[in-house]
Amino acid sequence: DGSTIDISDSGDKTWIDYQITVTPEDSTNQVGDTHTFIIRLQKDVGNGWVPAIGESVSYGWAGVASTVSPSSPQLTNGTGEVEVLVTSNTAGSGTLTANFQKETDESMIDKTDSADKTWIDYQITVTPEDSTNQVGDDHVFTILLEKDTGSGWQAANGEDVSFTWAGVGSIVSPTSPQTTDAFGKVYVTVDSNAAGSGTLTANFMKDTDDSTIDETASGDKTWIKYQITVTPPEATNQVGDSHIFTIKLQKDTGEGWTDADNESVSFALTGVGSILAPASPAITNASGEIYVLANSNDPGTGTLTATFQKETDGSTIDISDSGEKTWLGGMIFGYKFNDLNNNGIWDQDQGEMGLPNWTINLTPAGQITGDIVWTTTTDATGYYEFDETIVGLGDYAVYEIMQDTWGNTTPMSQNVTVSTDNMEQRIDFGNRLQGVITGTVWNDLNSNGILDPGEPRLSGWTVTLFGEDGVTVLATTLSGPNGEFMFDNLAPGTYYVSETLYSIDWDNTTPLKNKVVLVWSGEQGQFVAYTEFGNIQAFLPFRPPTSPGEPFLPYTGGHAGINIAANNAHNESSPADGWRNLLAGLLLLGFGAAAMWLGNRRFKSVEIDD
Numbered sequence: 001d002g003s004t005i006d007i008s009d010s011g012d013k014t015w016i017d018y019q020i021t022v023t024p025e026d027s028t029n030q031v032g033d034t035h036t037f038i039i040r041l042q043k044d045v046g047n048g049w050v051p052a053i054g055e056s057v058s059y060g061w062a063g064v065a066s067t068v069s070p071s072s073p074q075l076t077n078g079t080g081e082v083e084v085l086v087t088s089n090t091a092g093s094g095t096l097t098a099n100f101q102k103e104t105d106e107s108m109i110d111k112t113d114s115a116d117k118t119w120i121d122y123q124i125t126v127t128p129e130d131s132t133n134q135v136g137d138d139h140v141f142t143i144l145l146e147k148d149t150g151s152g153w154q155a156a157n158g159e160d161v162s163f164t165w166a167g168v169g170s171i172v173s174p175t176s177p178q179t180t181d182a183f184g185k186v187y188v189t190v191d192s193n194a195a196g197s198g199t200l201t202a203n204f205m206k207d208t209d210d211s212t213i214d215e216t217a218s219g220d221k222t223w224i225k226y227q228i229t230v231t232p233p234e235a236t237n238q239v240g241d242s243h244i245f246t247i248k249l250q251k252d253t254g255e256g257w258t259d260a261d262n263e264s265v266s267f268a269l270t271g272v273g274s275i276l277a278p279a280s281p282a283i284t285n286a287s288g289e290i291y292v293l294a295n296s297n298d299p300g301t302g303t304l305t306a307t308f309q310k311e312t313d314g315s316t317i318d319i320s321d322s323g324e325k326t327w328l329g330g331m332i333f334g335y336k337f338n339d340l341n342n343n344g345i346w347d348q349d350q351g352e353m354g355l356p357n358w359t360i361n362l363t364p365a366g367q368i369t370g371d372i373v374w375t376t377t378t379d380a381t382g383y384y385e386f387d388e389t390i391v392g393l394g395d396y397a398v399y400e401i402m403q404d405t406w407g408n409t410t411p412m413s414q415n416v417t418v419s420t421d422n423m424e425q426r427i428d429f430g431n432r433l434q435g436v437i438t439g440t441v442w443n444d445l446n447s448n449g450i451l452d453p454g455e456p457r458l459s460g461w462t463v464t465l466f467g468e469d470g471v472t473v474l475a476t477t478l479s480g481p482n483g484e485f486m487f488d489n490l491a492p493g494t495y496y497v498s499e500t501l502y503s504i505d506w507d508n509t510t511p512l513k514n515k516v517v518l519v520w521s522g523e524q525g526q527f528v529a530y531t532e533f534g535n536i537q538a539f540l541p542f543r544p545p546t547s548p549g550e551p552f553l554p555y556t557g558g559h560a561g562i563n564i565a566a567n568n569a570h571n572e573s574s575p576a577d578g579w580r581n582l583l584a585g586l587l588l589l590g591f592g593a594a595a596m597w598l599g600n601r602r603f604k605s606v607e608i609d610d
Contacts, residue, residue, distance in 0.1 A: 017044040018052060020100045022059075022115035027209035031091050031121035031148075035210050039082040039098040041111075051080025055100060059084055063094025064119060064150060091121040092150030121148040122156065124204045126219035131313035135195050135225040135252075138172060139314045143186040143202040143217075155184030159204060163188055167198030168254060169223060195225040196254025225252040226260060228308050230323035239299055239329040239392045240420045242276065247290040247306040247321075259288030266307050267292055272300035272327060298392040299329030328388035330423035332362060332398060332416060336382040339409040339430035342491050346428055354382020355431060358400060362386050365395035365415055393418055400429045405526040407434040407489055435490040435518035435527030437465065441479040441499060444509040444534030451532055457483025458502070458535060466496035470513070492518045492527045499533040509534035 021040045029035045039059060041052040058073040059082070066088040074082045084096060097114040125144045133139045143163060145156040162177040169192025178186045188200060199218050206213040231246045247267060249260040266281040273296030282290045292304060307320040336355040337346040346352055355378060362374040378384045386398075399413035409430035416425045441461045442451050463485045465475040474495070479485045487497075498513035510533055518527035 014045055016104070016109075018042070018100060018102065018109050018111050019044075019049065020057070020098055020111040020113045022096055022098050022113045024115060024209060026116045026118075028118045028120050029088075029208050029210050030213045031119045032087070032089050033119075033208070033211040034085050034087040035117050035119075037084040037086060037096045037098075037115055037117070039076075039084060039113075041076045041080045041082075041100055051078070052076055052100075053078055053080055055080070055102070057082050057098055057100050059096060059098040061086060061094055061096055063117075064088050064090050064092030066094055066119075068096075086117060088117075088119040090150075091119050091148040093118040118149060120208070120213075122146070122204060122206070122213050122215050123148075123153070124161070124202055124215040124217045126200055126202050126217045128219060128313055130220045130222075132222045132224050133312050133314040134317045135223045136191070136193055137223075137312070137315040138189050138191045139221050141188045141190065141200045141219050141221070143180075143188060145180050145184045145186075145204055145215075155182070156180060156204075157182050157184050159184070159206070161186050161202055161204050163200060163202045165190060165198055165200055167221075168192045168194050168196035169198045169221070171200075190221060192221075192223040194254070195223050195252040197222045222253055224312070224317075226250065226308060226310070226317055226319055227252075227257070228265070228306055228319050228321045230304055230306050230321045232323060234324050234326075236326045236328055238420075238423065239297055239327045239388075240295070241327075242293055242295040243325050245292040245294060245304045245306075245323050245325070247284075247292060249284050249288045249290075249308055259286070260284060261286050261288050263288070263308065263310070265290055266309075267304055269294055269302050269304050271302040272296045272298045273302035273325065275304075294325060296325075296327040296392070297394065299327055299389050301326045327392070329391040329393070330418040330425065331385065331387055332391050332396060332418070332425050332427060333383070333385040334360075334398075334427040334429065336360070336378045336384065336400065336429045336431065339432045342409050342432055342493075344409045344430050346430065354378065354380075356380045356382060358382075358384075358403065358429075358431075360384045360429070361399055361401065362390070363397050363399075365397050391418055393420065398427045400431075402431075405434055406431050407491060409491075432491055433520075433526055434488065435492050435529065436486060436488040437490060437495060437497060437516055437518070437529045437531065438484065438486045439463070439497065439531040439533065441483045441485065441533045441535065444536050447509045447534075447536050449510050449534050451534065457481075459483060461502050461533070461535075462500040463533070464498045464500065466498065466513075468494045468496075470496040470515075490518060490527070492520075494518075495529070497531050499535075501535065505538050506535050507538045509536055 019042050023038045039057050041055050041057055042049040043052040053076055055076045056073045057076055060072060061068045066086050069085045076082055086096060093116060095114050095116050097112060100111040102109040123146050127142050143161055145159055145161055146153045147156040157180050159180045160177045161180060165171045169190050172189040172191050180186055190200060197220060199220050201216060201218040204215045227250050229248050235243060237243045247265055249263055249265060250257045251260040261284050263284045264281045265284060268280060269275050273294050276293040276295055284290055294302065296302060302325050303322050305320055305322040310317040335346060336358045337352050338355055340352050341347060341350065358378045360376050360378065361372045363372065374386055374390050376384050376386065395415060395417050397413055397415050409432050414427050416427055418425060440451060441458045443456045443458055445455050459479050459481050461479040463477050463479060464473060465487045466472060467474055475487050477485050494517050496513055496515055501508060514531040516529040516531050518529045520527055
């Protein structure tokens with residue numbers, strides 16, 4: 001009534017807005033690296049967005065197995081945030097979803113956000129991890145880069161890989177870094193001219209959202225050097241004596257030469273000789289050695305070649321060495337001499353000299369004569385020699401090649417045995433110039449015992465050679481077309497030569513047996529002698545009948561210059577010079593016939609029976 005009631009009341013209304021975010025929205029980490037999600041809650045009550053402090057936020061993980069901390073829900077901190085740590089040891093992806101719910105007077109605030117996380121895994125390898133090469137041989141390392149994003153390992157192509165080398169040797173190519181090829185690979189070639197080891201280290205680095213991927217791998221390479229020796233490199237033995245070769249194998253892996261034990265070495269002997277033990281291949285002993293026993297019964301040189309081969313990762317080690325063994329044999333030697341006294345002994349004190357320029361041959365015993373294996377010639381003193389490079393253990397035949405007008409006083413071929421007890425053998429050969437006896441058998445028409453011009457020769461007559469005793473028959477021959485005969489290859493000395501009358505109607509005008517002495521002929525270069533035999537056909541006035549009733553037939557020939565005269569009881573002829581007469585005789589024939597002749601003959605008589 002006296003005033004105005006003026007009352008009022010009011011009510012406030014606040015409209016609030018919330019927003020929730022999860023950062024980073026999409027990121028990648030290396031497997032095993034913890035990732036931090038930031039859940040940020042903000043509100044706006046009209047003055048702009050400000051952190052929503054002390055609010056409860058829930059969150060959950062879906063995807064690859066992971067560890068999430070802290071547990072959900074969590075209250076936002078003074079900056080309106082909740083930090084969520086997620087770790088995965090498995091490559092793949094997952095999603096963190098954050099949710100904020102709050103009751104208002106008339107509604108429910110419900111805000112959600114999410115973020116994805118991918119865990120990626122890389123691996124790098126260097127192959128081979130550990131390998132051995134021969135010094136000087138290139139080696140190729142392969143660097144392989146792979147990644148796993150949840151679907152398994154795949155080649156990581158187009159990625160940069162760096163690499164370094166430490167130790168002996170060096171990188172030949174390429175330079176670092178290199179980009180992986182379509183297969184995720186980089187090939188690196190290294191080499192070393194020295195023994196030892198080196199390491200190739202490959203590295204891959206890549207930044208992720210929360211960390212740096214840093215993968216490293218390495219491969220070791222050992223350059224090894226082998227050497228093989230055969231000792232002694234050269235040696236000499238007597239044939240039949242065994243020899244030991246020592247094969248030694250050594251290796252150097254960077255710390256100097258050491259014995260290579262338990263390695264297989266092959267070996268072979270070429271040339272003369274043979275391996276007695278062991279069989280090839282053989283294994284080196286603790287000292288890296290193999291002892292090879294060899295022998296030869298023949299002179300000459302044998303070569304033992306030892307070979308070591310071994311496969312390495314990048315190549316094949318192939319080395320060899322050899323040693324030579326010369327087996328020296330015995331000696332077969334002797335002299336060729338002029339055996340003047342024909343006794344088969346070299347009597348130097350009697351002036352017998354050696355014979356130069358004579359061929360001496362040597363063959364294994366039992367080989368076909370004439371199949372020469374070795375040959376030599378006597379020197380100025382008559383000396384010859386087959387030395388130790390030719391003569392081994394065994395049986396041999398030594399023989400001389402005869403020269404014209406010479407003969408042997410010792411066997412032309414002589415056998416000899418060379419043994420370990422008697423390595424040197426002496427064989428002498430005695431020779432003497434040979435003589436020749438020639439002569440002529442002729443028809444001595446004038447019976448003067450002299451081969452006159454025009455007197456015909458007599459062929460087909462038997463001529464016999466006797467020894468110095470005149471009794472021992474040495475040879476027999478027939479006179480040739482011109483009455484000639486010859487006995488050759490005779491030792492100097494005294495001989496007898498005799499003819500045999502061709503038939504009963506022939507008579508000799510020279511002695512039937514002649515003594516001849518071989519004498520030296522400088523012109524002919526040998527010992528020679530010559531003798532002759534003269535003959536004439538005996539005179540028969542009548543040819544006696546050969547059957548009853550057949551008359552006496554006169555011979556058509558006869559000897560001129562013989563006069564016939566009566567002389568008392570029987571007739572005699574008056575011989576010409578050089579002839580003597582025979583008594584006339586009466587030939588009584590059984591069939592009643594008779595004939596008388598006067599006979600004359602040179603140098604010998606024939607008595608006629610009454």
